[in-house]
Amino acid sequence: MAAYVDILKSEFPQIDQEVFDYITGVLASGGADFEDGEEVYEAIGGVLQEVSADCKNEDDVRDICLQMFNTLKLNNCHSSEKQVLLDAPVQLSQISTESAATDVQGIWMLKRSQNTTVNAKKLEKAEAKLKAKHERRNEKDSQKGSSPLVLEEASASQASSKKDNRVDQSGRNRSYDIRIENFDVSFGERSLLQGAELSLAAGRRYGVIGRNGLGKTTLLKMLASRSLHVPAHISILHVEQEVAGDDTGALQSVLESDVLREALLVEERLLNARIAAGTADSMGSVRLSEIYAQLEEMEADKAPARASVILAGLGFSPRMQQQTTKEFSGGWRMRLALARALFARPDLLLLDEPTNMLDVRAILWLENYLQTWQSTILVVSHDRNFLNAVVTDIIHLHSQRLDSYRGDYENFVKTKEDRLKNQQREYDAQLQYREHIQVFIDRFRYNANRAAQVQSKLKLLEKLPEMKPIEKETEVTLKFPDNFEKLSPPILQLDEVEFFYSPDQRLFYGLNVSADLDSRICIVGENGAGKTTMLKLLMGELTPVNGVRHSHRNLKIGYFSQHHVDQLDLNVCSVELLINRFPGRPEEEYRHQLGGYGITGELATRPVASLSGGQKSRVAFAQMTMPCPNFYVLDEPTNHLDMETIEALAKALNKFKGGVVLVSHDERLIRLVCKELWVCEGGNVRRIDGGFDEYRDILQEQFRKEGYL
Structure with missing residues (x-):
């Protein structure tokens, strides 16, 4: 007989038989999978506390779970193969023949007696915890077996306001401004942003800058996936992946990005077909009129011309605009993805290094096009001239935080330098003030007549704000070795x-x-x-x-x-x-x-x-x-x-x-x-x-x- 059964009987002598059967079944079937006493407690601790006649506290139950875990590990070490040990024979005569014949798990599936002493909800919760643990372990094992390299994933968390959530869910929030406060972003175990704030005013164009690897692209992904809370009524488009290659023409692919227009056109065709066939009711004509009004309001008839202008600006010739998407290389499909986003006109457009896929001609066109963009843009770019031409604000990612600056990139450089100079002056002045106080304290520390003044100075020193040295980004240096002989032309x-x-x-x-x-x-x-x-x-x-x-x-x-x-x-x-x-x-x-x-x-x-x-x-x-x-x-x-x-x-x-x-x-x-x-x-x-x-x-x-x- 298993030792954990003895522990269970001695510590809980009045335990209900059904609960006893449940607990021993959990321990017997999952004994090899438990990694420590804490996991045993998570599986059955709540149930044990519920049935304890002498009201054992949480620590006592944890100790008992640890003892049972130790006996489980000992049994597993002595066993060459996994066994299920029962504390008593199973009376098959008490189980219906039909159940035993058709379902091996019938023993555990019998309906519990209504007079059991355990809380049914807690019992179900314990079962769910154990099941979730097994699923996580199986998923981890399958990942290890399928791929030698498992990449870290990004995650985000933020402090949410109940008031803002209620307003958002009620549908009363009609503002297109975005404010995300006190949020963290991490990539695997590395923290990229801590306690950061992001404010985006509707209609302004923001450029995100910062050193490689600090999390600019990850920030955009967290916004696009709404892992960071953006009001539900604000539409977001993130130009990240190239358009899938299929038989759709390039121009048609762009037109289809306006989902509302496409849906109205499909509905219009269906209604016209029903009217022509004589199967439409009176409401069909009314709905058709509504559709025509909506299409006219959104200037749907001008959409093909607008899509063509966007494609042409991004380098697509008239012939290329008629080609299917599967005929284009990856670089051109990325241009198509950008064209679709520009045509769809989302409330928040997220662009990650858009100039990487473009030549100088297309970059120049995009600069001119975005200067008249009506909704909000958040763009990560390394192109200094592009930022100067397009953005109205700069967001600087550094030291796990976001700092905002009004104006283009050149204005950012100047303002940042001024800020650093002011911060350095404040730091130097405070340092000098601290030193002045410290000199007084050191000079009169042992002077009884000055004891009160020294104490006052010490308290003043404690109340001064914490000093932090100015954080300056390290200078980037590259060097191409040139220890070679001079070669005579022609080279x-x-x-x-x-x-x-x-x-x-x-x-x-x-x-x-x-x-x-x-x-x-x-x-x-x-x-x-x-x-x-x-x-x-x-x-x-x-x-x-x-x-x-x-x-x-x-x-x-x-x-x-x-x-x-x-x-x-x-x-x-x-x-x-x-x-x-x-x-x-x-x-x-x-x-x-x-x-x-x-x-x-x-x-x-x-x-x-x-x-x-x-x-x-x-x-x-x-x-x-x-x-x-x-x-x-x-x-x-x-x-x-x-x-x-x-x-x-x-x-x-x-x-x-x-x-x-x-x-x-x-x-x-x-x-x-x-x-x-x-x-x-x-x-x-x-x-x-x-x-x-x-x-x-x-x-x-x-x-x-x-x-x-």
Whole structure:
């Protein structure tokens, strides 16, 4: 007989037989799964307290549960296989033959006697707890078996106001302002925001900025999922995932994003069909009139033209607008997702790095379009010029909190500097005041005549507010090693190059370009014009159909792909990534290399998959620069980088003694780094002497001619 049965009988001699059977059944069937005495208490503690004749307190019952747990563990250790031990024989004669024959669980499913001494609700609660525990364990075991890498998840919590909840649920709240107070956001075990506040006034455009990995994208996801409370009547659209590829045309896909318009049009067609067939009643005509009035009010007839303008602004030609969504690449499907959001006009539009998927022309169009946006926008962006053109407010995420600033990014920089200076002055003044008081206390501490004054000064010192030093963000630094010999020209050139993927679609013809170790060249142009293809021709990854590629025999190229994440092993940590790519070096060297790009300490030992987009880019930079190339080819290097890192990248490229050719849409980087601007269009590449200003003017003029502005 099991020892826990003896404990149960001795501690609860007057226990009801049915409750006794229930408890022993729980312990016998779940004995191997209990991890400690606390879990035994959670399963049966409430029931035991209820049936205790001498009114045992909670601590006593916990001790008894611990004793029973210890005997369970002892039994499991001595048993080679899992057994169910019963304290008494089961009288099958008391169970109906039919029940025993059809249901093995009939013993536990018999209806309880109504005169039992236990509280039925507590008994059910204990059963539910045990069942939930088993389900959690099974779910955890299945996850371990199916995937070697389980990523952390984000979560949010906030202090809610009962008054606000009542108003929201009653439907009386018609304000489109959003205020979320005292909320926390975490990612796994890491706290991203603590006691934060977020206020969004209707119709204003907010830019969220902050260092990589601090939680900007997570904040948007918490708002989109309504894990942070946003009033129910406020519609939210988060441009996060690309449109699914199917047989729907691009233009139709955008039109379908206006759910109300689509529903009214479907209902209109059904009613017209019934009227034509003579099956509609009198109310059908009334409803049809209402539908026509609603469609007219929302200007439904102008919707196709509006959708077409949005698509054209984002780079979709008339032919592309008729193509099915499955014909587009991932980048173009992301543009479609953005177009759908712009067309649907939600009350709160959430954009996460919208310029990453766009070329300079599309960015310029989007800036102009959003300047007249009527509802609220919350955009995470690293593009300084985009923020200056679009936003009315800046929200700075740092030190696990959110600080708001009126104005664009340039105004934020100035205001932040002024704030820091004022805070530093206040800190210095308070420090000086404290020191002055402390000098008096130290001087007269043992002077009996001054004892009262010393005590007064001590109390004054205690009442002073707590001093906190000014928090300054560490400066981001990047360095591209340049310990190589100077190479004599020509370094890299293409002569009369012709290239195509298929003969009927010639991408380049008569292409003549060259670069040397002093080059700082930026290539711009619309998506699909061949910028990445030209980079691959320069590197020798693609062979010209006609023409010649020349390169110096000692040329060593470092390449940063815009799809660099696809080239990283996400299942290993950053240190292991470098060890696998460049084996045979001391671990300190790998850590030093990663540290030069801001991947330090615990970050370096985390799976790459758990890093933010900007942190993955830094890992890619560390990997690219480890062999010490003398020439860099960079394809959209600023995607996912924060503004501080972009500034550091510009400084590093300017200090680098080798050559640089880059494709970028980031105006700030182009202006800081590039000496030459090449425009890729019409099957060739041409140099613009006036630099980015001239290129921007050309695009603005095109917009005016095409009627997009």
